Amino acid sequence: MSFGSPYFTLPEFTYHKPKTLREALELLEKYGDEAKVMAGGVGLIPFMKERLISPTHVIDIKEIAELKKLEYKKGEGLTIGATITFSELEKYQLLKEKYRALYQAVKLASDNIIRNRATLIGNICEAIPWVDGPIPLIAYGAEVEIKSLDEVRRTPVADFIKGPVEIDLKPGEIVTSIHLPDIPEEAKSGFLKFNTGSEFALLNIAAYLLITAKKKDVRLVYGAISSKPARALEAEKILLRDGDLNALISMAAIKASEELEVISDVLASEDYRRHLIKILTMKLLKELVEEV
Amino acid sequence: MVHKLSLIVNGIKRTVEVKDNEILLDVLRDKLKIKSLKAACWRGECGLCTVLLNGKLVKSCLVLAVEVDGSEIITVEGLVKDGELSPIQRAFIEHGAFQCGFCTPAFVLASHQLLIENPNPSEEEIKEKLGGIICRCGTYLEIIKAIKSASRFYQKK
Incomplete structure (x- = not known):
């Protein structure tokens, strides 16, 4: 049922369903930036409906x-x-x-x-x-x-x-x-997401935590705060220090909320997102540490 | 280019001609006249065009028709056996699990699939598994009741 509006239809393209990677690569080589690769299509199809992209060749890789x-x-x-x-x-x-x-x-x-x-x-x-x-x-x-x-x-x-x-x-x-990469048995990791009923996260955060007597390795990653995912490198350094882990977590959470580049948009202000960074960092790290 | 697809829709073999850029939802509704699926958001958010594609729930507004050649598709029409409504359909009626009915085919189909995969779901699991479908009237509580009451029929299977 096309109402003639682009929103309901797809632009014209040629569909390809290669059976091997070699075949797919040859198609990509041939059509260059006129081709788009499709797997599930849940991102590509809405983008094409809205004419944000209009590839003339769609290469479905599901059979490979x-x-x-x-x-x-x-x-x-x-x-x-x-x-x-x-x-x-x-x-x-x-x-x-x-x-x-x-x-x-x-x-x-x-x-x-x-x-x-x-x-x-x-x-x-x-x-x-x-x-x-x-x-x-x-x-x-x-x-x-x-x-x-x-x-x-x-x-x-x-x-x-x-x-x-x-x-x-x-x-x-x-x-x-x-x-x-393979990770040591002692390593802990977790993910938290804050959204308000819509699919758009206001903040998502992942932590990787390896704290043993021999080795320490920490990574804190944040999404939905600016143009691309970012690590809180200074906050990570705080967690590498010796000392009371709970105190370090509080310090790291505050540091993360200060050091990261954060935008304001219609979903949340910069201040609100910084607040979320602090609270969620603390929540996630405490959960992981309690497991240790 | 025109492709001739061969599909099994609700147990019946169907053939249909489609172009590369046709969406499965449109082909099912307009060419195969399966009207239980609804075209509402067109972008995978509301779930009212959900069908079972080779045993998996998918939103047909985000599927190219040409992709599914040779597949088996089940819609809510396929749940009726010998003119008899399935237990989940009866449960929706008994619990008044709809108001305008626009989302009902999708909810019934997803509930049916949920109960096949897990005949005794917790309320949390029901919410999680139906989270991709939106009822604009807000009959979620009745839908959950209907699923719980129909679950005994799936346990016997």
């Missing part, structure tokens, strides 16, 4: 077997292929046990019907400032693997997202997988 990888190897970490959906991740027991922050973010992303189609890699490639996927991935130091016909490269998720709807991906390239 080598992109369906979901595999953990001890010592190496977890590999998540480009067509793995949020629902598949939600059911993957290892995620719940080992990569808690990612599991919690997956559970809170959109709704469970959308999650049947939406992929984690699609979520990252959208690079919308309030999406949940990239936040825990940056906390784990995850990298994306990018392939073109003549190159394979890896780049940290933190660098891959350059700004709102802007990613480090050239025409002819495709993100094939995400790699999360």
